[in-house]
Amino acid sequence: MDKNQKKEELRQQLLKKRESIPEPEFYGASADIIESLKEQREYQNAGTIHCYVSMNERREVETRVLIKEMIARGRDVVVPITNFGSGTLTHIRLKSYSDLEKNKWGVMEPTEGEQVSIKDIDLVIVPMVGGDLECNRIGYGEGFYDRFLKDVHCPKVGLLFDDNIIEQLPTENFDIPLNKIITEKRILTTG
Numbered sequence: 001m002d003k004n005q006k007k008e009e010l011r012q013q014l015l016k017k018r019e020s021i022p023e024p025e026f027y028g029a030s031a032d033i034i035e036s037l038k039e040q041r042e043y044q045n046a047g048t049i050h051c052y053v054s055m056n057e058r059r060e061v062e063t064r065v066l067i068k069e070m071i072a073r074g075r076d077v078v079v080p081i082t083n084f085g086s087g088t089l090t091h092i093r094l095k096s097y098s099d100l101e102k103n104k105w106g107v108m109e110p111t112e113g114e115q116v117s118i119k120d121i122d123l124v125i126v127p128m129v130g131g132d133l134e135c136n137r138i139g140y141g142e143g144f145y146d147r148f149l150k151d152v153h154c155p156k157v158g159l160l161f162d163d164n165i166i167e168q169l170p171t172e173n174f175d176i177p178l179n180k181i182i183t184e185k186r187i188l189t190t191g
Contacts, residue, residue, distance in 0.1 A: 003172060007141070011140070014138065018059045018163075019058065026059055026062070031065075033160075033184050034062070037125070037157065042155040047122050048120055049075060049076065050078040050079070050091060050124040052080065052125060052127040053067065053109070059161075060127050061160060061161065068097050071095070076093065077093070078094065079094045080092070080144075080148075082109065082144060088144065089144050089147075092112075092113040093113055099111070099113065119153070123154055123157065124154060127158075128158045128159065128160045128164070130164045130166060130169065131158055131160050131178070131181045131188070132168050134168070135158070135177045136175060137160075137175075137177075137181070138169055146176055149176040150174070150176050155180070156178045157181070158182070160181055161184065162183035165188070
């Protein structure tokens with residue numbers, strides 16, 4: 001079995017595990033992860049924060065409350081728009097949570113707004129399907145975040161439920177490790 005097949009098999013197992021989390025546990029663990037994120041120096045020092053908008057029905061660590069709170073507190077929040085044709089993300093400054101609408105995958109995205117250069121982003125909060133002890137991540141397999149993260153020079157922090165951490169993911173040279181992964185039980189860091 002090659003790395004791609006192995007990764008795909010692993011991705012499916014991790015997605016199943018994540019999607020089976022009962023709702024109360026999902027919201028409780030998400031809240032713990034977000035509280036831990038807020039205590040991190042990278043979060044406290046960031047002027048402009050790029051954050052994924054969680055797909056709660058797919059049990060991504062919940063970020064919607066965090067995004068609303070950051071906007072209410074006057075933080076500079078950037079969210080991605082998925083460009084399916086080019087496989088890239090466009091980064092849009094979000095002024096109000098109500099500016100978001102579902103795209104064809106059911107992901108909440110802005111339909112328009114001010115585009116932000118990635119060099120102006122101070123922290124990227126990254127969605128994950130799984131991760132390992134070396135802060136490698138596995139996503140949905142489309143590569144949107146891999147293409148984005150390779151050009152990012154600020155801290156990259158992944159949010160993940162602890163059950164979806166495995167010892168070692170099969171990685172390829174285009175995979176970009178994160179600086180930190182925060183779970184409800186621990187914080188993993190790269191060096």
